[in-house]
Amino acid sequence: MQSEAREIIRIENIVKDFRPGFGVRRKRILHGITFSVREGEIFGFVGPNGAGKTTTLKILMGLIRATSGDARILGHAVHETEFRRQIGFLPENPYFYTYLTGREILEFYARLSGVPAAARGERVASLLEWVGLTDAANARLQTYSKGMLQRLGIAQALVHDPKVVFLDEPMSGLDPIGRVEIRDLILRLRSEGKTVFMNTHILHDVEMVCDRVAIIVKGRIRYEGGVGDVVGGGDDGVDVVIANLAAEHATRISEHFEAPLRGVGDRIELRFAAKQTDEAVRMALDAGGSIVSVSPHRDSLESVFLTAVGQGTLAKGVSGSGR
Amino acid sequence: MSAWLRIWTIAINTLREAVRNKLLYTLLFFAIALIGFGVILSTLSYVESERILQDFGFAGIRLFSVAIAIFVGVSLIHREVDRRTVYTILSKPLSRAEFLLGKYVGLLVTIWLQAAIMIGFFVVVSIGTGAPLTAAHAVAFGLAAVELAVIVAVATLFSAFTTPMLASFFSVGIWALGHSTRELRDIGASSESVSIQQATALFHRVMPDLESFNFSIQAAHGLAFAASDVWLPVAYGLGYVGILLVAAVAIFERRDLR
Numbered sequence: 001m002q003s004e005a006r007e008i009i010r011i012e013n014i015v016k017d018f019r020p021g022f023g024v025r026r027k028r029i030l031h032g033i034t035f036s037v038r039e040g041e042i043f044g045f046v047g048p049n050g051a052g053k054t055t056t057l058k059i060l061m062g063l064i065r066a067t068s069g070d071a072r073i074l075g076h077a078v079h080e081t082e083f084r085r086q087i088g089f090l091p092e093n094p095y096f097y098t099y100l101t102g103r104e105i106l107e108f109y110a111r112l113s114g115v116p117a118a119a120r121g122e123r124v125a126s127l128l129e130w131v132g133l134t135d136a137a138n139a140r141l142q143t144y145s146k147g148m149l150q151r152l153g154i155a156q157a158l159v160h161d162p163k164v165v166f167l168d169e170p171m172s173g174l175d176p177i178g179r180v181e182i183r184d185l186i187l188r189l190r191s192e193g194k195t196v197f198m199n200t201h202i203l204h205d206v207e208m209v210c211d212r213v214a215i216i217v218k219g220r221i222r223y224e225g226g227v228g229d230v231v232g233g234g235d236d237g238v239d240v241v242i243a244n245l246a247a248e249h250a251t252r253i254s255e256h257f258e259a260p261l262r263g264v265g266d267r268i269e270l271r272f273a274a275k276q277t278d279e280a281v282r283m284a285l286d287a288g289g290s291i292v293s294v295s296p297h298r299d300s301l302e303s304v305f306l307t308a309v310g311q312g313t314l315a316k317g318v319s320g321s322g323r
Numbered sequence: 324m325s326a327w328l329r330i331w332t333i334a335i336n337t338l339r340e341a342v343r344n345k346l347l348y349t350l351l352f353f354a355i356a357l358i359g360f361g362v363i364l365s366t367l368s369y370v371e372s373e374r375i376l377q378d379f380g381f382a383g384i385r386l387f388s389v390a391i392a393i394f395v396g397v398s399l400i401h402r403e404v405d406r407r408t409v410y411t412i413l414s415k416p417l418s419r420a421e422f423l424l425g426k427y428v429g430l431l432v433t434i435w436l437q438a439a440i441m442i443g444f445f446v447v448v449s450i451g452t453g454a455p456l457t458a459a460h461a462v463a464f465g466l467a468a469v470e471l472a473v474i475v476a477v478a479t480l481f482s483a484f485t486t487p488m489l490a491s492f493f494s495v496g497i498w499a500l501g502h503s504t505r506e507l508r509d510i511g512a513s514s515e516s517v518s519i520q521q522a523t524a525l526f527h528r529v530m531p532d533l534e535s536f537n538f539s540i541q542a543a544h545g546l547a548f549a550a551s552d553v554w555l556p557v558a559y560g561l562g563y564v565g566i567l568l569v570a571a572v573a574i575f576e577r578r579d580l581r
Contacts, residue, residue: 018579018581058580058581061410061413061414062413062414063410063413063579063580063581064579064581065579081416081418082377082415082416083416084414084415084416084417085416087414088414089411089414090411091407091410094407094409094410094411095406095407095408095410095411096408096411096558097336097340097408099339099340099344100336100339101345108332108336109411109412109415111328111331111332112332112333112412112415112416112417113415114415114416149337153411156411157411157414160415166414270352
């Protein structure tokens with residue numbers, strides 16, 4: 001069903017070179033990346049620091065120009081202006097005019113976004129309520145905490161009720177409560193039917209909120225696909241943790257089922273194919289062992305990510321296409 | 324929403340920033356203090372005390388207005404990029420040209436308002452001391468306002484692509500040269516070398532001739548003037564501002580905002 005959804009963002013073969021200074025050789029930041037984001041999904045754009053995430057987002061926002069390639073949002077070239085009525089943007093660590101109050105800055109952005117004067121006050125008030133800043137609405141931004149600024153940043157991105165929202169590291173630097181608040185806000189955006197593009201390097205957040213993900217490493221896309229495909233799909237076996245099993249029995253069972261064996265303190269962990277699990281558990285019990293846990297094995301996004309950046313050993317799901 | 328409304332929204336916000344900036348009040352205080360000092364100085368003179376008073380007033384208004392224009396103008400665009408406030412603004416349906424023009428208009432309105440406060444004080448002092456106020460004074464203030472428009476445009480242009488420090492050097496340099504370009508041309512004209520004559524004449528044409536906006540002598544001495552003495556500098560100034568802003572927009576449009 002997802003594959004039938006309309007493409008909202010399309011990045012095609014984007015290359016970006018920077019010249020660090022006069023007389024210095026150009027440095028390639030993006031090596032012809034290609035990916036797309038579909039309508040109504042929360043898309044995680046993941047990569048280590050310096051991978052090219054923010055550069056990609058700045059190209060989408062028209063803040064920097066691609067050296068070559070094509071980037072489109074809602075079918076419009078990203079350097080166009082008018083279509084931005086339909087997009088919202090939260091930069092990393094958003095900066096605002098600190099001499100303004102929360103209400104004033106939202107009114108300013110609403111005016112710039114073309115929100116009609118008659119609707120402006122109500123829209124700003126409801127957004128302040130939505131992000132929990134009504135009580136601080138008339139305080140100057142220099143008194144706001146980082147979490148409050150982040151919530152205000154989300155409010156300004158939504159002030160004109162856009163269809164697509166771009167978030168750059170929306171949870172970085174926030175305390176656990178702040179992260180939960182922002183995560184809830186993002187999930188509420190999806191429930192309102194908005195498409196969300198989220199730059200992040202916090203994989204746990206991606207697993208929690210994203211439908212699909214692209215992993216970028218050193219300016220190349222190393223993986224693009226559903227988060228569910230990574231963390232939940234396929235028969236990857238069953239992890240069985242057994243206590244009180246003598247070493248010779250553990251080795252015998254491991255060799256019999258060709259199951260990888262790992263020692264975990266005074267316990268061992270064996271990974272069996274799903275259909276072997278019942279027999280293996282019986283054999284372990286007969287040998288005097290006690291079953292501590294039986295759980296289906298799942299690759300984490302982290303393992304996929306580490307593989308993509310070249311630091312892991314698990315190769316599953318990594319499409320290494322260099323797209 | 325029209326482009327003009329978006330430009331005006333940026334302009335009003337720039338004005339609001341200035342109103343909430345305490346440093347500008349300090350500069351304004353010193354400007355008014357200088358005009359007040361002219362009153363004291365004029366009382367020490369037996370001759371032409373009114374002229375001394377008004378010369379001081381004109382100098383104070385022009386000097387401090389230009390200082391504020393350059394001081395604020397050189398970081399007008401650079402600061403927005405450096406502080407990244409521009410990221411959220413340019414993600415809205417607003418072009419870079421509209422943003423830059425809005426910042427320019429906002430700063431110009433701010434500088435004009437400050438100049439208006441100084442002029443108001445000048446008028447009060449002149450009336451209080453019995454110094455004459457003529458139509459030439461109004462023209463002098465009007466042309467000073469046009470000069471400020473040129474200076475703010477110069478500072479905006481440099482702010483669009485370089486650091487405030489360099490932009491300050493360039494802007495102050497152009498202001499100083501702009502007030503000497505006529506003299507340089509005249510000196511060059513008296514030279515026997517044709518190439519020097521041509522070079523100084525070209526320099527005069529390219530650089531802003533800021534002396535064309537200086538009407539303070541006519542005002543202080545109550546000299547007669549023709550209509551062309553007013554509209555020609557105004558047209559020249561507006562044309563120069565237009566060229567500077569087109570250049571500033573062209574540069575800013577091409578910049579990567581990293």
